[in-house]
Amino acid sequence: MKYIYGPVPSRRLGNSLGIDPLPSKTCNYQCIYCQLGKTTNFTNIRKNFFPKEEIILEMEKAIELHDNSIDYITFVGSGEPTLYKDLKDLLIKAKEFSKKPIAVITNGSLLNNKEVQDALMHSDLVLPSLDAGNEQIFIRINRPHPSINFEDMIDGFINFRNIFYGKFWIEVMLIRGVNDSKKELLKIKEKIDLINPNRIDINVPIRPPVEKWVKIPDKETLSFLNKIFVDYKNINFPEEGKFSIYSSDLETELLSILERHPMRQDQIIKTFSSAKFTEDEIITQLEQLKSLKKIKDILYNNQIFWILEIN
Ligand code: SF4
Known part of the structure; x- marks a missing residue:
């Protein structure tokens, strides 16, 4: 299958069937910690990179095959899934094919785009990333497309959170010496307080990052992380998931x-x-x-x- 992978065990989503509607490394970010390598198609223009009919056909087949064994159908993959223009149609079709909850893993950059908001309303769980509390660190870590503005992006998080009835879980990737100081963590928390997610997942670059200098924070970071986020009940330090395989090839x-x-x-x-x-x-x-x-x-x-x- 070209657009479907798994099911794979996911840290946050159990057994997850992945839908990947983008060509390899199509993204509006070039994160220093990206595990998929360099962004080769750096764009902020939303379009249908592949015919949606082809994706829908594969989705139908894969869901029929795996529906009983999965916990989530997850839109994720080789880049930023909200760049797919007709994402709404794909989400509506996935809902037609299965009663399982639908998740979208996104970098959150387009949450202030009305069409993207409208599409994501057809999902059950949105999992955006937020790695910085200000523009300077945002640019250093995520290296976004020049048309993306940090404060507009945060407004998008707040606005979408206010209209979305599903679950909204923010992931924060911590990088040693970049955003893991008390000062930077407090700035991130300030933004998270405004957004009010249902859950926060703290992550560290456990897999090889695109930039070799990126490192996992020291263990001491954990102690003040706990203090800073003490009033958050739903904060997780997830364990690495395992993978399972289904073909004999x-x-x-x-x-x-x-x-x-x-x-x-x-x-x-x-x-x-x-x-x-x-x-x-x-x-x-x-x-x-x-x-x-x-x-x-x-x-x-x-x-x-x-x-x-x-x-
Ligand atoms: S947003 Fe995701 S896919 Fe895009 S560069 Fe960052 S980590 Fe990689």
Whole structure:
């Protein structure tokens, strides 16, 4: 399938069937921590990058196949999903095909766009990111398209939150030395107080980031994080999810997962061993894909990760 992946176990969404309506790395941000590599299609123009009929056909088939085993249908993937112009039609169709809740993982940059707001009203859960409390840090971390303004974006969060009846969970990615000081965290909290989400997920760059200098914050950050967000009951420090696989074709499954998600070698072995491949078979396949220059291994945080060669 071209536009569907998984189901994959997701930290926040359980067993999630992914819908990916964009070409690889189409985004209006170029986040320093992006795990998908460089933004190759840097745009803030919304359009139908692929024919929606094709996406809808695949969605129907995949939902029919997996509906009983999934917790969420999730719009996410190779870039910013709200850049897909007819996202509303895709969401309406997904609702027609399944009674499972629909989630949209977004960078939140277009929440002040009326068409995007109108589309997202057809979802059950919106999960935007907010990594900065001011314009300067926003530009440093997310490196947004020049047409995106920080305060307008925050207004979009507030306005959409006020009209949306579904769940609204904000994710904050913390990066050592950039937004993990008390001062910066207080600024982020000030904005979050105005937005009033149902839940906050704190995350750290556990997978290889596009910029090699990006690092996970020190453990001490946790102590003042707890103090700063003490009045928030629903704040989470999520654990890394595991992946599951469904096809017996090791090469296809490996490439399909690594295309959207770098993976640690030990995770790969654990996941694929449970699908009856031996460790030797898995390592041989990884090495073979490496020699074909389709994937590569890199060392990050003293662990071996496998990612697509283009990243
Ligand atoms: S992390 Fe998300 S928003 Fe940031 S560049 Fe990557 S795809 Fe775009």
